[in-house]
Amino acid sequence: xxxxxxxWMVVWGxxxxxxxxxxxxxxxxxxxxxxxxxxxxxxxxxxxGVLFLWLRTPVLTxxxxxxxxxxxxxxxxxxxxxxxxxxxxVTNGTFVASQVVNGLVIGIIYGFMALGLTLIFSILGIVxxxxxxxxxxxxxxxxxxxxxxxxxxxxxxxxxxxxxxxFSLGAAFERxxxxxxxxxxxxxxxxxxxxxxxxxxxxxxxxVQAVAGANPVKARRFxxxxxxxxxxxxxxxxxxxxxGSLELFESVTIxxxxxxxxxxxxxxxxxxxxxxxxxxxxxxxxxxxxxxDAAAIAGINPDRMNMLAFALGGMIAAMAGALLVQAFSWLxxxxxxxxxxxxxxxxxxxxGSLPGAFIGGIFVGxxxxxxxxxVPDPQKAASYIPAYGMLVLTLTxxxxxxxxLGRRFSSxxxxxx
Amino acid sequence: xxxxxxxxxxxxxxMAVSAGGVNAADCVHKxxxxxxxxxxxxxxxxxxxxxxxxxxxxxINAAGGVxxxxxxxxxxDSEGLPEKAKAIMEKLITQDGVVAVGGxxxxxxxxxxxxxxxxxxxxTVFAETWNDTITGDKQKYIFRIAPLSxxxxxxxxxxxxxxxxxxxxxxxxxxxxxxxxAAKETTKGLEGGGxxxxxxxxxxxxQDYAGIIQRIKASKPDMIITLATGEAGYNxxxxxxxxxxxxxxxxxxxxxxxxxxxxxxxxVPDGNRAFVQxxxxxxxxxxxxxxxxxxxxxxxxxxxxxxxxxMEAYDSVAILAQAINEAKSTDGDAIVKALESITYNxxxxxxxxxxxTGKDPSADGKPDSWWHQWPDVALTMIQYQxxxxxxxxxxxxxxxxxxxxxxxxxx
Numbered sequence: 001x002x003x004x005x006x007x008w009m010v011v012w013g014x015x016x017x018x019x020x021x022x023x024x025x026x027x028x029x030x031x032x033x034x035x036x037x038x039x040x041x042x043x044x045x046x047x048x049g050v051l052f053l054w055l056r057t058p059v060l061t062x063x064x065x066x067x068x069x070x071x072x073x074x075x076x077x078x079x080x081x082x083x084x085x086x087x088x089x090v091t092n093g094t095f096v097a098s099q100v101v102n103g104l105v106i107g108i109i110y111g112f113m114a115l116g117l118t119l120i121f122s123i124l125g126i127v128x129x130x131x132x133x134x135x136x137x138x139x140x141x142x143x144x145x146x147x148x149x150x151x152x153x154x155x156x157x158x159x160x161x162x163x164x165x166x167f168s169l170g171a172a173f174e175r176x177x178x179x180x181x182x183x184x185x186x187x188x189x190x191x192x193x194x195x196x197x198x199x200x201x202x203x204x205x206x207x208v209q210a211v212a213g214a215n216p217v218k219a220r221r222f223x224x225x226x227x228x229x230x231x232x233x234x235x236x237x238x239x240x241x242x243x244g245s246l247e248l249f250e251s252v253t254i255x256x257x258x259x260x261x262x263x264x265x266x267x268x269x270x271x272x273x274x275x276x277x278x279x280x281x282x283x284x285x286x287x288x289x290x291x292x293d294a295a296a297i298a299g300i301n302p303d304r305m306n307m308l309a310f311a312l313g314g315m316i317a318a319m320a321g322a323l324l325v326q327a328f329s330w331l332x333x334x335x336x337x338x339x340x341x342x343x344x345x346x347x348x349x350x351x352g353s354l355p356g357a358f359i360g361g362i363f364v365g366x367x368x369x370x371x372x373x374x375v376p377d378p379q380k381a382a383s384y385i386p387a388y389g390m391l392v393l394t395l396t397x398x399x400x401x402x403x404x405l406g407r408r409f410s411s412x413x414x415x416x417x
Numbered sequence: 418x419x420x421x422x423x424x425x426x427x428x429x430x431x432m433a434v435s436a437g438g439v440n441a442a443d444c445v446h447k448x449x450x451x452x453x454x455x456x457x458x459x460x461x462x463x464x465x466x467x468x469x470x471x472x473x474x475x476x477i478n479a480a481g482g483v484x485x486x487x488x489x490x491x492x493x494d495s496e497g498l499p500e501k502a503k504a505i506m507e508k509l510i511t512q513d514g515v516v517a518v519g520g521x522x523x524x525x526x527x528x529x530x531x532x533x534x535x536x537x538x539x540x541t542v543f544a545e546t547w548n549d550t551i552t553g554d555k556q557k558y559i560f561r562i563a564p565l566s567x568x569x570x571x572x573x574x575x576x577x578x579x580x581x582x583x584x585x586x587x588x589x590x591x592x593x594x595x596x597x598x599a600a601k602e603t604t605k606g607l608e609g610g611g612x613x614x615x616x617x618x619x620x621x622x623x624q625d626y627a628g629i630i631q632r633i634k635a636s637k638p639d640m641i642i643t644l645a646t647g648e649a650g651y652n653x654x655x656x657x658x659x660x661x662x663x664x665x666x667x668x669x670x671x672x673x674x675x676x677x678x679x680x681x682x683x684x685v686p687d688g689n690r691a692f693v694q695x696x697x698x699x700x701x702x703x704x705x706x707x708x709x710x711x712x713x714x715x716x717x718x719x720x721x722x723x724x725x726x727x728m729e730a731y732d733s734v735a736i737l738a739q740a741i742n743e744a745k746s747t748d749g750d751a752i753v754k755a756l757e758s759i760t761y762n763x764x765x766x767x768x769x770x771x772x773x774t775g776k777d778p779s780a781d782g783k784p785d786s787w788w789h790q791w792p793d794v795a796l797t798m799i800q801y802q803x804x805x806x807x808x809x810x811x812x813x814x815x816x817x818x819x820x821x822x823x824x825x826x827x828x
Contacts, residue, residue, distance in 0.1 A: 088635055095635045102627045147683075214460035215677070216648040218655075218684045244687060245659045253634075255659035258627070327656075328624045329648040329684045333456030337624065372628030382619040382629040383592050 002083035009043040009075065016042020016050045017399065023054050033060040036399040040068035044075050080374070089374035094251030096373070101252045103369030104362060105262045109320055111361020112265035113338055114345035115272070115354055116316030122289040122352035123309035124178070126193030131317050131342055132335025133204040134170070138162045138318025139325030139334065140208055143219045155222040155326070159264075162322040163315050170314030173200060174307045182303060209332040216329035222260050257327035264323055269358065272316075276354070285309060289352065317342075337386075344389045348396045350406020359404060364389055444486035446747060448737055449509035449518035451495050451502070451526065452730070457622040458497025459647030461677060462522050465718070466544065466730035467492050470520060472713055473734040483741045490734060491515055497522070497621070497646075499529035499594075506533040516747040517541065517740075519733030522726060523646065524548035524566065524595035531559045538749040540740070540756060544733035545726040548594045553786035558749060560756055562732055562768055564696060564794040565786050570599045572694055572796040573642055573670055574606030576815040580640070580826060583668055585613040587638035589629070589653055591645040592618045599644045623649060626656045634660055640668040650674045651684035654691060664691035667827055670798075676724050676808040681801075689804050690825055692814070695797045696725035697765050699819065700809040707764035722809035725765075732763035756789075766793060800824050 020038030024031045037060045041049035049068065058064065081090045088095050113135060120128045128134075141162035146153045177196045181189040224243045229236035240247045245255045276282035287295040288305040296302050321335070328334065345364050349356025371388040375381035396403060450470040453463035474490040482488055491513045493505040502525070509515045510533070518534055518541040521527050527546025534541040535556040543551060543559070547566040552559060577583055586607055590596035596618065604614045615636050617629050630653075633641065641662065643650055650672020657663045664671065664687070671691040675681040681688060700723070703711060710731055711723045737752070739761050744751035757773040768791050772778040778787035798815040799808060802825055812822035 088632065092635060095631060098631045099628060102631060106625060106627065214454070214464050215680050216461060216651055216684055217680075218651075220686065242661075245661065247661070253631075253660050255627075255656070257659075329651045329655075331456065331460065331648060333460075334624070336456070337622065369628050373632055378632065379592075379616055379618040381632065382617060382623065382626075385623065385628075386620065 002079060005075075005079040005083070008046070009072070012046045012050065013039040013043035016040075016053075019050060020053050023057060024060075027057055029057060030060070032402070033065060033400070037064045037068060039399050040065065040072050044068050044072035084376055087374060087376055089370075094249070097249075098252045099369045099373040100366070101254060103366035105254060105258050105365075106369070107362035107365020108262045108265050108358075109258075109324065109361070110338075110341055110345055110365050111349075111358040112269060113317050113320035114342040114349070114357040114361050115269070116313035116320075117342045118346045118349065118352055118354060118357040119309055119316065120313035121346065122354075123285060124181075124193070124306050126178075126181075126190065126197070127343070128310070128313065129194060129197040129339075130200040130204065130314070132337075132339025133201045134166055134314040134317035134335075135321035135338050136208065136330070136332060136335035137169070137204060138166055138321030139219075139328075139330045140212060140217075140321075140332075141165055141318070142322040142325050143217045143330060144212075146219055147217070155219065158219070159319065159322045162318055166318035167311045167315040170311035171307050173314075174310040178306065178310065179303070182306065205332050205335075212332065214331065216331050217325075218329050219325045221256050221326050223256050225256055255327065257324070261320075261323035261327065265320070268316075268319065273354075281308070340386075341389055344393045346403075347393055348403055350403030353403065353405040356403055356405035364392060367392055445489050446483050446486050446741065447489045447491050447513055447515040448734055449506075449513065449515040449520070450490045450492045450730070450734060451505065451509075451518065451520040451522075451530065452492060453497040453522050453526070454492075454494040455496045458495060458526075459522060459674065461647065461674060461680065462545070462724070462726050463494070465677070465724050465727040466520055466522060468718055469710075469714060469727040469730040470734050472710065472717065473731045473738075476710075477735060477738045483738050484745065484747070488738055490519075492520075495521070495523065495526045495530075497526060499525045502526035502530040503533050506530040506537075510534070510537045510539050515539065516749075517737040517752055519737055520544050520730050521546045521733075523593070524551070525593050527551045527561075528594050531556060534558055540737065540749055540752040542733040542737055542756070544729040546595075548598060549784075549786040552788045552790045553784070555785055555788040557774065558753055560770060560789040562736070562763075562765065562791045562794070563729055564796055565790065566595065566599050567602045567786070568794065568796060569694060569696075570602035571606060572798060572815070574603045574610070576692075576798045577607060577612065577640055577642070577668075578610040579815065580668060580824075582826060583612060583639040585615070585636070585638045586640045586642060587633045587636055588614060588616040588642045588644060589626075589633070590616060590618050591621045591623075591649060593621055593646075595646065596644050603642060603644070619645070619649070621646070621649070624652055626653045627660075630657050630660045630662065633657070634662050638662070638667060640670070642670045643672045645672050647672070647674055648684070651681065654688055655685045658685070658687035664688050664801075665827065668692070670694070673725075675801075676722065678721050678805075678807045678809075681808075682805050686804075689801055690827065692798050692800050692824070693808065693811075695799050695808070695813075696794060697728055698795050699797070699799075699813055699821070702819075704762060704764060704766055706762060707766075710764045721807040728764040732761070732765055732768060735763060736761045736768060766795070768793075795819070 016038035017035045021031055021034040024034045041053055117131050142158040145161045146155050146158035180186045186192040225241040225246055228241040230239040237250055245253055247253045284300040285305050288302050292302050345360040346357055349360030368385055368388050372381050452466040453459050470490050477488045493509055495502045521543040522545045524546045527543045528548055535558045540558045543561045545563045547563055547569055549565050549567055552561050588600050590600035600616050607614045654671045669691050671693055675693045714723050740752050740755040740759055744755035761768045770789050772787050773789050797813050797819050799811040800814050801811050813819045814824040
């Protein structure tokens with residue numbers, strides 16, 4: 001029954017996507033959302049919804065994406081629950097709650113890391129292939145600062161140190177290697193940007209391997225929770241905490257490293273939004289991302305903004321690593337998977353869109369948590385984690401190549417004035 | 418004329434020196450050494466094996482080399498990937514001109530590389546590749562000193578059967594040539610003993626186990642067994658501890674990488690009471706060669722304990738050197754003949770291969786996997802019982818013959 005229903009949804013999704021786009025083209029209407037709306041309406045409501053759209057051809061606002069998407073999700077969940085009533089995601093509410101919280105927490109961190117990548121793209125117009133290595137360097141620096149060089153140092157100072165060093169590294173690299181893209185010294189700036197950041201990635205990875213070795217390292221937990229039992233020691237149904245984790249409502253467990261990382265990411269995001277929207281430099285960055293030439297006429301130096309964006313983007317990735325080195329074992333190759341995930345997230349959120357990257361991160365985190373928790377065969381559930389992200393990427397490229405909140409055209413023409 | 422004479426003398430001297438150089442270069446026999454030195458392979462294991470094989474090179478040359486020549490170990494990085502394993506085996510044989518190959522960590526690497534070595538008639542002694550089919554295919558040039566996967570699994574499940582309080586076991590396995598058969602063997606053994614088993618598999622290189630840990634937690638196991646190589650063992654164990662199902666909460670068998678105690682305690686600060694499977698005897702029971710190796714290895718690496726895979730890597734190369742000397746030839750067939758009748762006193766003990774072309778395993782009712790397989794591998798279960806403890810000093814809890822203390826079982 002499950003696969004039959006999925007086939008029905010896929011078939012009507014494809015029909016809806018193709019038919020609605022053709023209909024809107026035929027009527028000379030805006031087709032930018034036709035594919036995705038057609039697909040969701042087809043998958044969620046079948047021929048009824050597709051026929052409605054075909055006849056009415058309304059203006060496809062964001063509501064026309066959100067509502068059919070929710071309906072499609074609801075239909076999918078109903079079919080899933082009906083066909084596999086003993087699945088743990090159907091029978092165990094506390095398990096679902098814990099998976100949702102896990103997905104949210106890790107999604108916030110994913111989104112934060114992707115933020116750096118999309119910031120670089122929105123200003124310089126290049127995809128930094130060294131993003132994973134900045135993430136790795138951030139973690140390594142915190143380890144070295146707080147464990148090797150200054151044992152016992154407050155981890156906040158370690159994170160700050162990592163941010164300063166990686167910001168400087170990003171700025172120096174941009175000045176030394178990316179400026180040829182701006183003044184026509186290289187004929188193919190896009191390819192040059194890819195190659196030079198690839199080069200940086202390899203250099204950083206093997207430099208760290210040569211210096212730090214290949215043994216996994218880890219910083220100590222930034223925060224040990226006090227022992228709490230609420231409301232009482234005998235029945236701690238509300239909150240129970242140990243050194244490394246806390247349990248809410250006897251169901252949701254959050255580890256200290258993840259919680260501190262997620263909360264810090266949110267705080268830094270708020271600070272970043274303030275910087276971008278309330279300070280002159282932040283507004284200048286946004287202006288350059290919207291229109292470089294107009295920004296230059298207004299007295300903004302786009303080259304300086306390029307440097308700032310690359311340094312800031314690298315620093316954001318490094319900060320994500322700096323916060324997670326207390327949660328994961330750290331190796332010189334640790335950045336590869338998070339970097340790939342960041343690419344998926346920025347495509348999903350929309351290349352160059354900061355809110356899109358954050359929302360995309362949370363979405364990918366939730367999809368991964370749902371897949372890991374609900375795929376019936378436990379031998380396959382976690383093996384498919386990389387596939388969940390790729391599925392999201394494929395669907396996004398098929399239905400809405402500009403991503404959730406992406407602009408159709410980026411004004412950043414590879415850093416050139 | 419005088420100038421010409423000087424020039425001629427200089428030329429003659431230079432030619433003599435270079436000729437001497439050519440002779441010295443000719444008198445080096447190369448042995449390949451496979452190890453994972455890049456991700457997604459277990460780099461920590463690969464580096465240990467590389468260090469051990471280079472110590473073996475030094476020891477062999479100090480003892481006179483092979484056939485009167487020096488030995489050079491050509492280290493090749495497998496990255497833990499089967500396709501890379503095939504490529505580096507081809508390269509070692511065709512470009513580097515090795516006469517034999519040792520090392521090897523990941524089973525998938527052994528499974529892929531063995532066919533190339535056998536087709537090229539290059540004797541290969543695998544050090545740490547456990548998959549049963551590596552010797553089970555009965556290939557003439559393939560030997561192994563690591564345990565069979567089925568033996569290693571049996572140590573774990575037999576130990577689990579001794580713990581009465583364990584009714585339900587969760588297995589976390591990597592989906593590789595090592596993990597999948599090991600999980601099947603372990604499940605079979607546990608179910609045969611009346612235990613309920615649920616298996617979860619993950620990709621090699623997975624970092625974040627939060628989702629799967631919640632699922633394991635929901636299945637309420639009394640025991641968790643980790644069949645994953647590399648830092649996956651650290652990540653999974655600590656994240657399980659954070660979720661309240663770690664070594665201090667349930668009976669927890671962590672990955673073999675945890676034998677590297679310093680890294681273990683740094684990466685798994687809440688990992689006390691974890692059980693680890695160990696290949697080889699405890700340090701107090703090491704052979705004379707084992708003790709000598711341990712001293713040099715610790716001084717070279719700064720580690721507190723010697724990992725079993727480092728000892729296996731050392732022996733895989735040293736046994737080949739001895740076989741070449743006994744064969745008095747670098748011919749592949751002659752080396753195989755020497756290996757089949759060898760008695761080598763290595764770091765792991767007395768190594769020999771009772772079954773091969775001379776005697777098929779079936780003659781003694783043994784399965785094909787015993788072909789060219791060292792049968793006396795010591796397999797133990799140890800338990801960390803003090804925070805910061807070295808794996809060399811940890812309590813051996815199974816089997817009884819090696820037992821040094823009672824296990825602490827979490828209720």
